[in-house]
Amino acid sequence: MIAEYVAVTLLIFGYLWIWWRRPDWVLRSLLLAALLFFGWRCEVLYREATTPFLRVSLQSSVKGQAQLYYDKGQGLKEIDSKRAYVRPDSQYQDCLFPLPRFETISSFRFDPLMGSGTMRIREMALVNGLGHRLLVIDHRQWHAGHQIREFNLQNHEMIVVTEDDADDPQLALSFSPPLLLNWSRTFMTGAFLGRVLLECIIVGILTVLVLIAIKKYLKKSLSPPPGVDMFSDVLFLLVSLFLLRVYTRGKWEDTVSFVRAWLNG
Amino acid sequence: MTLPVWNIIIGAAEWLSGNIFLVLLSLVLWSRLRFHRFPIDLALLLFYFLLNVTVFVLVMGVSGLLERHIITGVSLFVSIILLVLYRKNLVSICREIRNVWEDIRLRILRHPLLATGFIFVAVLVGLRMLAHVWFLSPYVWDTLTYHLPKVADWVQYGKLVALPTPVTRSYWPANFELVQTWFVLFFHHDFLIEAAGLPFYLLAILGVYSTGRSLDFSKSWSASLAVMYGLTPSVLMNAVSCKNDIAMAALYLFVLAVMLDFRMHGDRVGSHAAVIASAILMAVGTKPYMVFILPGLILIGLWCYQSVHTGINKTKDRDNAFFEVCFLLVAALILGTYWYARNYRIFGNPFYPVDFHLFGHLAFGGGQGGIQQGGFRWESLLSNLLDLAGKKIFDPSGPYDPDLSNKSGWGWFVFSCGIPAFIFSIIKGSQIRWLIIGFLISLASLFAMVSPDPWNMRFTLWFPAVFALAYGLMTSRSNVKFLKGCLILLAGGCSALNLLGCIGTGYFYRSPSTWQSQAAIPVWERTFLPENIKPALQKIPPNENLAYFARGDDGIYPLYGPEYTRKIYYLKPHKDMDIVHEMKGRGVRYFLLVGEGNASWLRTMDNEIQKGHMRRIVDRLYCLTEVGLN
Numbered sequence: 001m002i003a004e005y006v007a008v009t010l011l012i013f014g015y016l017w018i019w020w021r022r023p024d025w026v027l028r029s030l031l032l033a034a035l036l037f038f039g040w041r042c043e044v045l046y047r048e049a050t051t052p053f054l055r056v057s058l059q060s061s062v063k064g065q066a067q068l069y070y071d072k073g074q075g076l077k078e079i080d081s082k083r084a085y086v087r088p089d090s091q092y093q094d095c096l097f098p099l100p101r102f103e104t105i106s107s108f109r110f111d112p113l114m115g116s117g118t119m120r121i122r123e124m125a126l127v128n129g130l131g132h133r134l135l136v137i138d139h140r141q142w143h144a145g146h147q148i149r150e151f152n153l154q155n156h157e158m159i160v161v162t163e164d165d166a167d168d169p170q171l172a173l174s175f176s177p178p179l180l181l182n183w184s185r186t187f188m189t190g191a192f193l194g195r196v197l198l199e200c201i202i203v204g205i206l207t208v209l210v211l212i213a214i215k216k217y218l219k220k221s222l223s224p225p226p227g228v229d230m231f232s233d234v235l236f237l238l239v240s241l242f243l244l245r246v247y248t249r250g251k252w253e254d255t256v257s258f259v260r261a262w263l264n265g
Numbered sequence: 266m267t268l269p270v271w272n273i274i275i276g277a278a279e280w281l282s283g284n285i286f287l288v289l290l291s292l293v294l295w296s297r298l299r300f301h302r303f304p305i306d307l308a309l310l311l312f313y314f315l316l317n318v319t320v321f322v323l324v325m326g327v328s329g330l331l332e333r334h335i336i337t338g339v340s341l342f343v344s345i346i347l348l349v350l351y352r353k354n355l356v357s358i359c360r361e362i363r364n365v366w367e368d369i370r371l372r373i374l375r376h377p378l379l380a381t382g383f384i385f386v387a388v389l390v391g392l393r394m395l396a397h398v399w400f401l402s403p404y405v406w407d408t409l410t411y412h413l414p415k416v417a418d419w420v421q422y423g424k425l426v427a428l429p430t431p432v433t434r435s436y437w438p439a440n441f442e443l444v445q446t447w448f449v450l451f452f453h454h455d456f457l458i459e460a461a462g463l464p465f466y467l468l469a470i471l472g473v474y475s476t477g478r479s480l481d482f483s484k485s486w487s488a489s490l491a492v493m494y495g496l497t498p499s500v501l502m503n504a505v506s507c508k509n510d511i512a513m514a515a516l517y518l519f520v521l522a523v524m525l526d527f528r529m530h531g532d533r534v535g536s537h538a539a540v541i542a543s544a545i546l547m548a549v550g551t552k553p554y555m556v557f558i559l560p561g562l563i564l565i566g567l568w569c570y571q572s573v574h575t576g577i578n579k580t581k582d583r584d585n586a587f588f589e590v591c592f593l594l595v596a597a598l599i600l601g602t603y604w605y606a607r608n609y610r611i612f613g614n615p616f617y618p619v620d621f622h623l624f625g626h627l628a629f630g631g632g633q634g635g636i637q638q639g640g641f642r643w644e645s646l647l648s649n650l651l652d653l654a655g656k657k658i659f660d661p662s663g664p665y666d667p668d669l670s671n672k673s674g675w676g677w678f679v680f681s682c683g684i685p686a687f688i689f690s691i692i693k694g695s696q697i698r699w700l701i702i703g704f705l706i707s708l709a710s711l712f713a714m715v716s717p718d719p720w721n722m723r724f725t726l727w728f729p730a731v732f733a734l735a736y737g738l739m740t741s742r743s744n745v746k747f748l749k750g751c752l753i754l755l756a757g758g759c760s761a762l763n764l765l766g767c768i769g770t771g772y773f774y775r776s777p778s779t780w781q782s783q784a785a786i787p788v789w790e791r792t793f794l795p796e797n798i799k800p801a802l803q804k805i806p807p808n809e810n811l812a813y814f815a816r817g818d819d820g821i822y823p824l825y826g827p828e829y830t831r832k833i834y835y836l837k838p839h840k841d842m843d844i845v846h847e848m849k850g851r852g853v854r855y856f857l858l859v860g861e862g863n864a865s866w867l868r869t870m871d872n873e874i875q876k877g878h879m880r881r882i883v884d885r886l887y888c889l890t891e892v893g894l895n
Contacts, residue, residue, distance in 0.1 A: 184644070185644050234748065236743075236748075240752065243684060243685065244681035255762055256765065
């Protein structure tokens with residue numbers, strides 16, 4: 001932990017040192033842009049790392065669609081479901097069903113096909129957006145429901161055969177206690193750190209390349225352009241007004257609610 | 266129920282005598298140990314007063330002398346001694362204060378428009394605070410659960426007792442609760458208890474003002490920035506909420522102000538260091554997260570020290586202030602360590618109820634985890650930062666409230682003016698760049714040490730000060746009058762909206778009708794009764810003691826009554842418990858199940874009712890029968 005802390009602290013201070021010791025506004029701006037871009041990428045990666053998916057590794061005899069319903073405690077709804085296309089193949093294919101972050105799920109309903117056919121399911125697991133396995137669902141937890149003719153467990157596989165005239169076959173699974181889809185405290189896996197490191201290196205290399213290109217080809221225009229101070233003042237005001245607009249949208253009603261209620265008696 | 270007039274008069278007189286003693290003591294200390302510059306000296310005087318209040322209550326409480334008449338006697342006696350010993354010093358200080366007041370008066374006359382504006386804002390804020398203190402009894406969940414019950418116990422027992430409680434958080438450091446005790450002890454009533462946060466609120470504002478002056482902003486501009494900070498919703502809401510985070514913000518900003526004063530003037534190294542150390546120690550005894558936000562302050566301190574050594578003057582400390590420095594440091598050391606030492610003595614863990622980890626190893630605690638993280642976690646840092654940037658900064662979940670549930674409470678000004686100023690200052694504002702980095706390191710360190718939960722932004726009340734300072738720098742640098750005017754107008758409008766959004770309280774009393782119903786209750790009877798125990802509490806005579814069972818998250822403070830007339834006893838369930846015997850042993854007849862009574866309790870009560878030992882009065886409330894009493 002100390003080594004990590006020292007490394008990150010040195011990185012930040014090194015960064016800031018370059019920034020301030022060099023009176024080169026191009027370098028500063030470029031570093032700031034790179035920092036912002038990298039920060040944004042970290043945020044995206046964090047979202048991926050904390051977004052759960054149900055990954056179904058399956059083999060199907062027919063072409064069709066699989067659909068997963070998740071119950072957030074308010075019953076099963078079409079809006080709380082996700083679909084994935086299934087192709088007939090002798091190889092196993094992975095179908096990913098995105099799930100909501102930070103929600104509590106009380107049950108799943110899995111519709112393997114929209115018609116008749118056979119499906120072999122090798123694994124059902126919750127994974128994050130980076131493919132890291134979060135939780136493996138035991139096949140024995142599933143129950144055959146509507147329009148399922150056969151439901152067998154063989155060699156760690158789940159074999160599902162739907163009825164001949166099936167149009168909405170269903171498998172069901174209940175979680176007791178309900179499953180909380182929150183992995184915000186355990187997202188820092190090897191996959192995540194690897195991606196962050198890789199992107200850090202890429203951003204660093206790109207920054208250096210762009211800097212070299214600017215230094216080489218735009219040498220004359222490296223001094224700050226005239227009027228940059230006034231420009232930054234205008235920019236400051238514009239950004240402030242924009243942010244005011246953003247905040248007003250969400251907060252105006254809350255802010256004036258007391259006075260409004262007072263005026264309305 | 267009425268609080269007799271004579272009781273108020275005597276209580277007020279005793280409180281006044283206590284305050285006179287502490288003001289005199291603070292003035293004596295101040296006359297020997299200060300910086301001889303107006304804004305920071307004023308903040309310093311207020312800090313001395315708060316430190317003296319805290320340490321006085323602590324000493325009296327530990328000695329078992331926390332009783333209003335004893336305190337009044339001690340105060341009067343020591344006041345006379347101080348007046349005799351330091352008469353000349355005190356007269357000279359009074360003259361100085363009069364001169365400062367004259368100076369302020371002249372400035373008001375010289376800038377009538379600006380002064381009117383400041384006075385107008387001060388009156389509005391003052392009215393808002395007064396309304397909250399007077400019309401509302403404490404209502405915030407964690408103050409009812411574990412902050413204020415301690416105060417009630419201390420007042421009832423006349424000493425700093427640590428009674429059995431279902432809430433393990435009750436054992437956390439409690440310097441702020443000592444100040445709250447000062448506001449209730451003399452009246453034996455909690456009608457002023459929310460006001461305990463106001464001196465800290467003032468200290469925070471003075472800290473920002475002084476920092477502004479140390480950054481070379483003009484007096485009026487520094488005052489404007491301090492007002493903008495003071496109108497930040499999270500700060501405003503917490504000033505009179507009975508929560509202790511306002512004290513942390515005040516002490517952080519005070520330390521910052523002292524550091525920057527040193528950087529500006531480069532004199533009296535020893536005095537600055539002693540004051541900084543004592544403020545930090547006092548904060549550590551208020552809430553342990555001072556340690557988490559300390560790295561940023563250390564960085565700023567190093568920057569100040571380094572900047573000063575690139576030049577400027579070297580006025581030495583007063584040689585004869587040694588005794589005062591010792592007094593200050595010893596008092597602060599007691600305040601900073603007492604609670605930890607007590608917990609170590611009782612539980613073998615100074616940080617009880619939190620397990621404390623050092624370098625990945627469990628240093629203190631049972632290893633079962635705790636309510637707080639008690640260690641450093643990268644995951645928490647990132648999660649908290651993203652939570653702030655992606656959600657809480659927008660203050661999305663309803664009106665501002667003191668708990669800052671799922672919101673930052675940084676408000677209109679920070680969001681629209683503060684954030685761009687902050688970013689521009691990093692790029693352009695070399696003057697405050699290290700200050701910004703210090704604040705960021707404090708924030709990052711805090712985020713890495715606290716669990717990601719919806720309410721943790723209450724730990725960051727000090728942070729919006731940097732937005733105000735950054736805005737001050739960026740706007741003062743603007744050369745285009747029109748743009749500058751627009752920016753000032755925008756900031757003024759945003760601050761006004763902040764104040765507007767803080768009239769109510771967020772969750773309870775958030776509409777005028779709830780205030781009207783609250784105002785209809787006589788002030789002596791006002792207490793926040795949760796709906797689930799309201800009928801039961803109304804059935805118990807005010808002076809009747811009470812046994813109760815509650816879980817760790819039930820608000821038990823209302824059980825004491827606003828006058829603290831009722832002693833309450835927590836009955837911790839255990840095997841073979843004989844409830845009737847336990848109640849008789851404590852001399853109580855009533856038993857209340859606070860919160861949701863669990864099944865075993867209900868079974869126990871049914872058994873006792875069947876045996877004829879107890880009877881049920883209303884839902885959750887039981888009483889020993891004559892059979893039970895015999």
